[in-house]
Amino acid sequence: xxxxxxxxxxxxxxxxxxxxxxxxxxxxxxxxxxxxxxxxxxxxxxxxxxxxx
Numbered sequence: 362x363x364x365x366x367x368x369x370x371x372x373x374x375x376x377x378x379x380x381x382x383x384x385x386x387x388x389x390x391x392x393x394x395x396x397x398x399x400x401x402x403x404x405x406x407x408x409x410x411x412x413x414x
Contacts (some may be wrong), residue, residue, distance in 0.1 A: 364368075381387055
């Protein structure tokens with residue numbers, strides 16, 4: 362594969378990744394995953410509150 366072909370392939374892949382990253386559904390999925398992680402953390406803190414009281 363020629364260097365120009367590698368660069369073109371890379372640019373094509375990069376453009377696809379950028380399109381996915383800017384997709385509203387993808388952004389909502391990431392936000393929901395972060396929110397779930399935060400909720401799990403606070404649930405664990407709440408469940409173990411007596412240990413630290």
